[in-house]
Amino acid sequence: MTKEGLLEERIGEWRQYFRRRQAVRAIDIEELEDHLRSQVEALSEAGLDEDEAFLVAVKRLGDLDSVSREFAHEYSERLWKQLVVSPGAGASSLTAHRDTVAAVGLAIAAAVALKIPDLFGLHISGRDADTSFYLRNLSLFVLPFLAGFFALKRELQRSGWYLLALPFVAAALIANLLPFKPSGHTEVLTAIHLPIALWLAIGFAYAGGRWRSHEQRMNFVRFSGEWLIYYTLIALGGGILVFFTVFIFQAIGLNAEPLVGRWVVPCGAAGAVLIAARLVESKQSVIENMAPVLTLLFTPLVAVLLLIFVATMIWTGNAIDVGREVLIGFDLLLVLVLGLLLYAISARDSQAPPGRFDRLRLLLVLCALLVDVLALWSMVERTSEFGFSPNKTAALGLNLLLLVNLGWSAVLYARFLAKRVPFTRLERWQTAYLPAYAVWAWIVAALFPIIFNYQ
């Protein structure tokens, strides 16, 4: 490589490094680059060779962190501007515009679809509401549009579209052809597990059909977490809007509640699914910084909570009293811990060596496993009293599924801390395990009603 080329490469690296700071825009970097080059030229003229000149020039420019902090201080709004979708900020404003149009169009379509059954006398709320119908079918009114959004965006092939349609057709058949007993346990189980199964089916569209790729799966995990954060934020704003709508109409003596309950809330909630997805797609980088911060914040807290819980259990000698609700509670605990682990993994630089937070995460997983095993133990002891109801079987199955996932994660994490395996093994394990959840969700949704005779 020529000397010229070497300097260019160095400056290129410097630029790359600087660009990662959010408060510094490309145009500012260009200005600083001009400075850097002027300095290098002057120093070269003074007799330094280019390599030395570059090093001195970079040193004189100052520590990049403090310079960008100074920029951030000056332009604090820039950090927040990132949250607003600005045209032209992405790779191409034309595709961004097209995506927005598609998302808004599909959001409206989802909202309309949700109201179509109304025409046939199936109301979503109010006194004559058909809760049972909506319970089973809710996800079918919304998630196909989300799948369609990604299928469009990723330009899925025709065979991909057919494959993608399959789970949705199956879900529609399961939800509407099986003779459920109204408000039975299996109906509720199906209603809970179908959206999960369909969400994972959306992963197929999200990955553009390349669902076997670990990177794509990890991206989908990231997307799901970010989507949840965005949806919660939108729901929060929507709640406030609804509150004010009812409030101001009340002030003029009109009761807006039935209208809001029938139209605004369901349609808004359906449309927001698409809008949140569009926001995540356009502004991935912002939330990528948010999910890790949340996990960073809650990992120590949950770890401390579990440690205290275990200590108290040992101290008082109280065993866990296992009912169905308790087991579901422990399932949710494991889901929470898995979430903390998953989002920490998804944001972690897989090249980085083991650190303090890695040990903390392992501790968290081990505590959760210990607590859960204790809960399971006391349950197995008393299975004969309980028998296997559909709810308990579903909760138990999920528990075992999570236990395997977290247990092997703990083993891999420990081996990673002992520098026996690379971190990527842990990532791979998580993404490889994802289909297990899909399979379980389909089993509960489709087979449990049949096995347990629709009770």
Add this chain to the structure above:
Amino acid sequence: MDINKDLVAASATPLVLAILSEGDSYGYAIIKRVGEVSGGELRWTDGMVYPLLHRLERRGLVEAVWGRSETGRRRKYYRLTRAGAEHLAGQRRQWQQVDLALRGVWLMAADPAAQPG
């Protein structure tokens, strides 16, 4: 001689404005000029001049235009605005006042006979 950080920070704005009052300039040249006028005593971290220039631009004391360097590279030039010139004049009076006060005290310290009463 090491000049106190606060003093460097306080003098940065009037210095930059004063240098720009000599004519339009750009970051690298401004820093070079600072070195010249201070006899090399005032040392800034080069990178810090840019956030300062941007702050002055936002306050309307200077305006910036993108031009080209002698070698054809894109370069951002700064020019003193009317408001900047007024601000500089005000700053100049303040610094002269401070300078005057300090000189008076130091003169007296050096020559006790001149002390009043």
